[in-house]
Structure formats: structure tokens, C-alpha cells
Amino acid sequence: MKVGDQEYQTIWFDNGHPEKVSIIDQRYLPFDFKIEDLTSLKDTYTAIKEMHVRGAPVIGACAAWGLYLAAIDPTNYNEMDEALTNAANFLKSARPTAVNLEHAVDNSLKEIVKGCSREEKIQIAREFAQDYCVAEIKSCQKIGQFGLSLIEEIAKQKAGEPVNILTHCNAGWLACIDYGTALAPVYSAFYKGIDVHVWVSETRPRNQGTRLTAWELKQAGVPYTLIVDNTAGHLMQNGMVDVCLVGSDRTTAHGDVANKIGTYLKALAANDNQVPFYVAMPSSSIDFSIKDGRKEIPIEERDQREIHHIEGQLEDWVVELRLSPDGAKAANYSFDITPSRLITKLITERGICDASEDGIKGLFPEKF
């Protein structure tokens, strides 16, 4: 997608500089646009853990590149398979909820160990990461096309009025390599000339809605309005939302969805007001090995500092403020589980299906 006049992806590799991988360091948006070069396993681990990149698909890509950077590290020259197995476990420990991380790392490692020489292993690791990114981009494009049909359907009923789409957190191109998951259909509709308007929910504590989704939509020129997370129910109660579109960090084989904390509350409001609630994700976010989201998906707990403090712009500086009284304690759960019963449909790269075992099996039979 474009930033100003230039096309960007969230993570990229330049064959002319095989010693590094570059990312948009999302911690600085929307106040500053900064590129970071990652040159080691540790760099990729930190980028994932400290959320220089975030969003399930780009976390997976960053981890795949992390294994490549571990492979080219000369200190891993001896016992390379053991070193890369350790590297894989290290990367997987960065964040627990998004299954893409685990998938990318495990699948890459499985291929790497087949390599007969150091050079071959490096080549496999690089090609895996490159192919992974290409595949994820294609999946997001497909999600955009399938999701577009749903927005077109609503646009017909609205007869010229804008289609009001509510999203949570950031499931746009910044969360992916390009295009986005939940926002891919929005961009497809917008570029096709459909009148869309996005309700962007702030997404405390890290404000990915305010900071990232608003910035993305602003770059693309898509009309949007910011709301605090509390406001979603009121809007739906008053017919101001036509459809909810969110992403997923891990979806079970039965269609339960782990996504940014607060998603479940929005799904409840959608259900209470007969607003369709769609979850868009590439199959790399589906964990076919588990069924029950609440029992089986680990929910990350992050530092309570993210609740006590907030970052923003003070005149020309970006600073952090303390919000709460001294000594206050906070609990910072990063995700919640939306049970499949509250989800209208899933949107994947293979099409749209029910959030159920049968629905998912219909699109991905080989996984069952």
C-alpha cells in the first residue's frame, strides 16, 4: 500500500543486502514513519515481542525471517540444526496467542533441517520466508475479493447511503505484509467506488485503532470516524453499523476466534442487534489442532505499564503520560475469545464459510 507516493509492505528483504530484513517500526505511528533494519535473530524476537511489528500475519513473516537471520549468523555455523531449533523456540516464546508465529517457525524449520549444507539451509530459510510473504499477500488479496461481495450486498440495500463498517484494533495492511485481513474488503470496496465509512474503535490499551487503523485509512483516503471502545454498543443499538469486520490471531477448527481484547464485547453487541459480524483471516491464523478457544488458546498478559501509561504527541515531541494514581495495580490481557456462535461467517483466502467445524472443513478438507 502507499505511504505518500511510495509503495510499501510492512516487512521486506532486498537481495542486494542479504544481511538484513527491513520493517516499518509501527511503534512510532502515526507520529513518525520509521524504518528499522533487523540483522539478527534477537532483533526479530524484539521486534515481535515489543511490537515493532504486530498483527498475526506479519508476526509470522517476521519470525520466518528471524530463522533466516539465525541461519546466516556465523556463530550458528556448528550444530546448525540444533542452533536453529533453539532459535525457533526462542521466536515462539516472543508472543503466545497468534498461531501464525508457531506455524511459520515450525514449517520453516521442518524444511531447513532437510538442507544438506549450510548454504542450502540458508537458501531454504530465505526462500521459505520469501514464499511465505508472497502467499500471505495473495491470501489477503483473496480475502479482499471475497469480502468485497459481502460489502457489495449491503451497499445494494443501502441504496446510495454509505456502508458503515465497524472494525477493532488494526487488521489492515500494517497487520499483514500488504492489503490487510479485515480491511482488505474495505479497500476493495473503496477502490471499486462503493461509498464506505469505517468506525475505528480506539483499542485500548495500545490504541492500535487510533494510531494504526486511522493512519492507514487516512493514507488511503477512506472516510472514517474514531470512537472509544465503549461506543460500539450504542452505535449498533441505533442502526449506525451495517457490518462488523475484524481480524483474528488464532481461530480454532470449530470457529472460535481469539482476537484483540474487546472483540468479544463487539460480537455480543452485534448479535444483540442483528448486525452481521465477520472475521477475516488467512488460513495461517487457523489452528486446526484445537477446538475450544476458551480452553485451548493461551491469552497473552502484557505489562500493566501499558494501562497506567499512554503515549502521544505533546507539541513536537512524543511523550508518555501516567494516567492512574500511584501504586495502582492493573491487569492487561491482550486478547479475548469470541465464541463461534456469535460469528456470522469467516472470510478466508478460499472463500466464506460458517464459523464451525463443518464450515472450515468445507474450505480446508485436507487439514482435517
Add this chain to the structure above:
Amino acid sequence: MKVGDQEYQTIWFDNGHPEKVSIIDQRYLPFDFKIEDLTSLKDTYTAIKEMHVRGAPVIGACAAWGLYLAAIDPTNYNEMDEALTNAANFLKSARPTAVNLEHAVDNSLKEIVKGCSREEKIQIAREFAQDYCVAEIKSCQKIGQFGLSLIEEIAKQKAGEPVNILTHCNAGWLACIDYGTALAPVYSAFYKGIDVHVWVSETRPRNQGTRLTAWELKQAGVPYTLIVDNTAGHLMQNGMVDVCLVGSDRTTAHGDVANKIGTYLKALAANDNQVPFYVAMPSSSIDFSIKDGRKEIPIEERDQREIHHIEGQLEDWVVELRLSPDGAKAANYSFDITPSRLITKLITERGICDASEDGIKGLFPEKF
């Protein structure tokens, strides 16, 4: 309630200084504790509109004192009834949702016009405001006693484990003259030695949870944990909340509740997880003249600046940061409606009742 070693109410009048009314200016909490003297109708209007005081009961009290300050104003000497009628309308325009404001002003004015002289009108206005405050304090004490029985019941079942109470916004003593509505039962339980723990939801955009409820509970020594508004569903899904207790800005005769934006989402989550959801309010917050909350309660829309900016402490200063990209648009609805079907019971100064016409009529037959 105590602030440090000293007893405070949120608003008070000193017979020795009949030219002023004093309030705790809540805009500075928790960073600073400031007293403001109000000496005119305009001061009370500003205090309500700009939220130097907030919370339905204290808004009502402040408005009653506003009429008193209008009554003693020498420029209202002639055509006093007309001036005070204008003052009443002016006060009622400060904020639309809390019905206490309307009730207090209308009832005070009704009495004032009966006065035969300026002195008598001033006396009536003063006595009305004083009596109003005394009655509200008594109501809150009663709510505390009735609500205590509900917490005691849960405490029995928890057999020594803390009772986990989730609240939203601030419905503590800062929202009232003293004691609180939703927090009155919590204080009663705590002072009786029951092991309680409060989940304090931040309450964006103005963070009354973080800034006021956390501060109140800290002063009183009640254990609490801050969460962002998004987290309530996750906690309830995982058995971490035993009861929800919130206040109300206006409750219809059929039991629909207008309260701080986001209350409805919490009620949905409580309902989905069989967590009891109680709303505590004095009858001054019940609007017996209306039935349907969604159709009949006006929802205040406040300045979008409250969403784009946030206030907090930077080292020793309190400053305001910009959170969103330049040019972003925001919608700032202050309240939402929780339909009576999602409310387990109402807690009032006359007891506990169903959130229904029959329930409310049972406690307040004279109002029907």
C-alpha cells in the same frame, strides 16, 4: 468520606459564607486535590458542563445550589421569578442525560416561586438545596445497606475467597454528595470486613474509572485492579467477576438504564456469562415520566477533543497529549442505554426491585 484524615463531601455550603458553595474540582484528580468556590449561577453551570463535578446525584445538588446563587444575585432583584426561571432553564441546558439535574431544578423552582419576598425565596432556595443534599446522602446510605445484603450473599458462596465486583465509570462518593451509589454497597461490605476486590474499568474517553474510582478506592483502602474497558468480557468469560455494580444517570419507569457509554457492553457480557448485573441509583435518577430508554432518553454528545486528546502526568506536570492522527474525526457519545432485560435488579433507597414497571411501582407506588 475521608481524604487523608479529613472528612469531605463533594459539595458543601457554609452558613458563615452564604455567598458561595464549595466543590471538589474533580478535573484535577488523581493528580491534584483542589477545592473550587462557586459564587454565581454561571459558575455552577460551568462546573456541571465542564465536569468539575460529574455523576448524576452531585449534578442535581450543584444545580440546586446554582438556583440559590441565582437567587442571592442582586442583579436578579427585579422580576425575580422570571430571572430564576431563566436560571433554571440555563442550568438544565448544561448536560442533557442525567435526570437529577432537571428534577432538582424544577422542584426547587416550584418551591421558590411560592416565596412572598426576596428573602423568603432565598431562604427556600437554600433550604431546598440543603435538604436535597441531606436526602441524597441518606439515599446513598440506604443503597449501601440494601446492596450490602447482595454482596454478603455472594461472600457466603465464595467461602473466604474475595468477592470480585466489576464497576464502570465512577459511581462512588465523588459522583454523589457522599457514600456513592454503585460503590456504597462495596464500602459497606469492606467496612464490615468482607473480602472484596473491585475491577475498575478505565472508562474512556475521560477515564473516570482510572482517575476517580481508583483514587476513591485507594483513599478507602479497598483492593482494586484497573482494566481497560475492553477487558470486561474476558474476565466474565473466565469466572473472574462475581457481580457487576454500576450507577445510572437516568432510569425509565420500565427499568431501562442510561449510564456512562460502555455500560451496555458490560451488561451484555454479564448476561452471556450469568453474572448478576445490578444498577444502583437514588430515585432522583428515575424518570417516572418515560418508558423506553432508547427512544426517550437524550444521549449527550461531547466534544471530539476528549477522544483525540488525553490528560495525564508527565513527571511533575499534568499535560494533555494528542493521540490520533491530525485531521481525524471522532464521535463522542457520553452514555448508552442498557435495556431492562439485561439488568438483574435495581438497588434504590427503598430496596431492591426488578428492572421493570411492576418492580419500580412496587417500591414507588406514589409515582405512578
